[in-house]
Amino acid sequence: MRGDFVRPATLTDVANRAGVSAATVSRVLNRSNLVSRATRERVERAIHELEYVVNGHARALAAAASEVIGVIVGDMSDPFFAHIVAGVQDQTFLAGQLALVCSTGSDPLREIRQLEHLRRLRADGVILVGGSVRDADHQLTLTRLLSGFHNRGARVVLCGRPPIPDLPKASAITFDNTGGTMRLVEHLTALGHKRIGYITGPPLRSTSRERLHGYRIAARDHDPGLIEQGTFTRESGWLAGHKLLQRNDVTAIVAANDVMAAGALAAARASGRDVPGQVSVAGFDDIEFCQDTHPPLTTVRLPLREAGALAGRIACGLDEPPPTGVVRLGAELVVRDTTGPVRE
Amino acid sequence: MRGDFVRPATLTDVANRAGVSAATVSRVLNRSNLVSRATRERVERAIHELEYVVNGHARALAAAASEVIGVIVGDMSDPFFAHIVAGVQDQTFLAGQLALVCSTGSDPLREIRQLEHLRRLRADGVILVGGSVRDADHQLTLTRLLSGFHNRGARVVLCGRPPIPDLPKASAITFDNTGGTMRLVEHLTALGHKRIGYITGPPLRSTSRERLHGYRIAARDHDPGLIEQGTFTRESGWLAGHKLLQRNDVTAIVAANDVMAAGALAAARASGRDVPGQVSVAGFDDIEFCQDTHPPLTTVRLPLREAGALAGRIACGLDEPPPTGVVRLGAELVVRDTTGPVRE
DNA sequence: CTGAAAGCGCTTACAG
DNA sequence: CTGAAAGCGCTTACAG
Structure with missing residues (x-):
């Protein structure tokens, strides 16, 4: 029953309405300053009137950049992951990127599947959050998949997970x-x-x-x-x-x-x-x-949130990757009331 | 320093290697059974050898379907949201869709921005999780944006949020x-x-x-x-x-x-x-x-996880939207030890 | 500052 | 069962 729907306005529709070429509309969209003020205003009015929304897929295809950062976590309802992700998202938002958070339910197979999805979307960066699984087969698949990201120029960040020797170009943020x-x-x-x-x-x-x-x-x-x-x-x-x-x-x-x-x-x-x-x-x-x-x-x-923020900044290209490839964050003892002296 | 990178293999590369047309490769990819066994195997080998990964943007553009479900939440580190999202993701994974979780940090502006991003990606469905903000301007923008999804045939689900009168086609899952x-x-x-x-x-x-x-x-x-x-x-x-x-x-x-x-x-x-x-x-x-x-x-x-699962199923088209547009879930009193009789 | 044209990598009728 | 061709909606040199 998903009947007849409105075709969303395209860039060509906007160009026709504004009486300019598609190239000009594209320039307005991408804030190029090679557009006269008057033309820009005409185009902007047309965009508004048609409720035009650029098609991210077409853009990604033509420009070979997706504005998407993938974040893979084990379990969202675990506060460990939730805090790291919150840190990541603060930064991706600042960078105008979309943080695409996928959860694996701690299932290695699902981790692979999610990564494949992200590769299909040609994510500009990918952040793997939390401990890795020590399983030779899984590690091999993972490494192959991640080098695929690298080869495309996408950034790979491991957060709360040790560096992968076969993947020296990935950044790792580790906890002590x-x-x-x-x-x-x-x-x-x-x-x-x-x-x-x-x-x-x-x-x-x-x-x-x-x-x-x-x-x-x-x-x-x-x-x-x-x-x-x-x-x-x-x-x-x-x-x-x-x-x-x-x-x-x-x-x-x-x-x-x-x-x-x-x-x-x-x-x-x-x-x-x-x-x-x-x-x-x-x-x-x-x-x-x-x-x-x-x-x-x-x-x-x-420092979970800080770790996430750092990972986000590197993945978005806001910060350079660490020179050695690894940033090691501290771990601070917090003594409260559940520990006390032995009473013999 | 993001120098020269490997161009990922395309469908055409696969077709050349397998000695078939692009159309045939596409059929193998989409599990059409109009392909002979021998041809299929040849194509699959080529896919494997080239480490080919379909370009999701090109596919979404050509097929007008994105395999992406957007999920907008207030704050990931709040267990309320985390549990709902876990429920959503179980179902989107089953449906082979990618759940794209965006967090707004409870900022209405950021909510709008994230929705715009999802519209650009032509999400097949969008789930808004958690309470809505009672602000006339914001509601208006939101309604306009969400009807944009509807007009394209994308499914809109409100989860833990009341129905929007101006948006009768949206499904709402509410708590008592x-x-x-x-x-x-x-x-x-x-x-x-x-x-x-x-x-x-x-x-x-x-x-x-x-x-x-x-x-x-x-x-x-x-x-x-x-x-x-x-x-x-x-x-x-x-x-x-x-x-x-x-x-x-x-x-x-x-x-x-x-x-x-x-x-x-x-x-x-x-x-x-x-x-x-x-x-x-x-x-x-x-x-x-x-x-x-x-x-x-x-x-x-x-029932947070159940609510999320239901929202996920509707958003993916696994379940029909509720006939009345609204599903009301119960809320059960759990008496533990912090409540007791008054001592005057 | 602006436009015509090619191309990004897929899918989908249409023919055969 | 298979292929040639058009088209999805953008961006980007190239010309002017």
């Missing part, structure tokens, strides 16, 4: 996941904790691996049984926390992100444990609600 | 904001609360107005001084909560969303008030962290 986790664990060690449980993220994600690496360095001589597997969701944090609490020697639990830490906190409460009296808990990212958990959560702050 | 708030206030009334403070959202947003309206109906004879202005942020909830708590007659505080309720909760704690012993607090939306506030927050649950 390892160092941040180390400082967090050392903070607990200084409080007297010796048996510190750790809830890690999905095993193949670079973010998980880097944070876990920090734990392994700082928690020397740790028992491998102190590490539980999570999936970055609250539910998985609850389950893993519950398991760790069944070991009576654990006096502190560190989760690889705040959402899982919130789950572990709930598990501690459910088991009747006082936090931080009987067990300390800590997270990672410092998303807003850390202030509102019970008690407020000790965590590590990542 | 008023009824949900009424049930929440009645729950408090049943617990003996007589002086219930209310923290409202930005005054011009439809969401704020509908929720406030529910409060006004249910809290009959309320003192206008019991209503404080917020902006849907945690900070504004803290401030408004702080003000309300200075009135010693207030025994309960309802906020127009969970994020502000979390702020109010923190303000109550800061003032040394026990929740719910001395003051009850409640929010709206039921975002995930409501389970982790201290104490867990009483609120009203909105």
Whole structure:
């Protein structure tokens, strides 16, 4: 039933109405100053009267520039991604580009599909947000796809994801996941904790691996049984926390992100444990609600919005890519009320 | 320094390599079954060898269909939007469309700009998510722009936003904001609360107005001084909560969303008030962290992801638009631990 | 400052 | 089942 529709006005329609050539209309559209004032005004009136909207596809085809920046994220409802994306969009808007945000639901296949879509649209830039998946096949496909962007002259930015060795021209903005986790664990060690449980993220994600690496360095001589597997969701944090609490020697639990830490906190409460009296808990990212958990959560702050803004600026060509290809952003320990001294 | 780049392979390149015409390649691309098996295989090999990626702009221009669905949201880092968008994207992915999510930062001007961008891209559908702004000029521009989409045959869906009278062909998916708030206030009334403070959202947003309206109906004879202005942020909830708590007659505080309720909760704690012993607090939306506030927050649950999925299906043409143009979704009271009986 | 013409890379009747 | 040709709506040298 999608019957007969109005054909939108074209540039030719505008040219006819204004009594000029298509080239002249195009010049007005692109703010060329090779147009006399009178002509410009006539054209602008025609544009207004016809409610003319330039066809972005025709323009992209003729000019070989799309005004589109692709942003690929894992999961929009995860604050980690949401904050980075907000930073990106502030900048793309300033640059007059359209940030096209696609979410993969953490599915590698969907990541590939979305990238293909972006290549079809000849995106001027593409930003991959969040941890990469350690899977040889997937990495190969990804690298091939991304070099396709590069070969066209499109900019590739990795944000919160390690550089890809086979893709030296891509810019990478990374977080100090390892160092941040180390400082967090050392903070607990200084409080007297010796048996510190750790809830890690999905095993193949670079973010998980880097944070876990920090734990392994700082928690020397740790028992491998102190590490539980999570999936970055609250539910998985609850389950893993519950398991760790069944070991009576654990006096502190560190989760690889705040959402899982919130789950572990709930598990501690459910088991009747006082936090931080009987067990300390800590997270990672410092998303807003850390202030509102019970008690407020000790965590590590990542400059998410700033990272997104930087990625956006590079992708739009507003900033030059970093000379070394990599910008490493800090991670700051934020001590709140879920961590305290061990009471033996 | 963006020097000489590789020209991506075109359909003609593929045709030459495979020794067929462009039309045949196009047929293979579009899965037409008017191609012999042998020819198809030859073309597919050429596509693979050349790493050919169809140019979406050329295709959109020739076929007058863009495979793009635009989604306009206020603020990605607000879980309210994030959950709706996740629902949308599940469906657009199934439909093979690209969901192009643009955020306006709650700026009406930016909303218009993003819509113009989507019109240029000849989006097949557009979804406006979240409350509309009550401003005559802005509404007029918006309506004009949206009818431009309609006239082209693109689908317009309003999600979590009231129908626009001048735009009867648009589908609207609305939440029972008023009824949900009424049930929440009645729950408090049943617990003996007589002086219930209310923290409202930005005054011009439809969401704020509908929720406030529910409060006004249910809290009959309320003192206008019991209503404080917020902006849907945690900070504004803290401030408004702080003000309300200075009135010693207030025994309960309802906020127009969970994020502000979390702020109010923190303000109550800061003032040394026990929740719910001395003051009850409640929010709206039921975002995930409501389970982790201290104490867990009483609120009203909105089917955000379902709403997004429905909007996505309609926008992609997977589902027919609702016959009446409007789908009204429920709002369910979720009683947790921040609300309790009045202790006089 | 302005216009005619070619070209961007596809799809789609039309013929065969 | 396949191809030649026109056309989608712009931009961009090239001339003037």
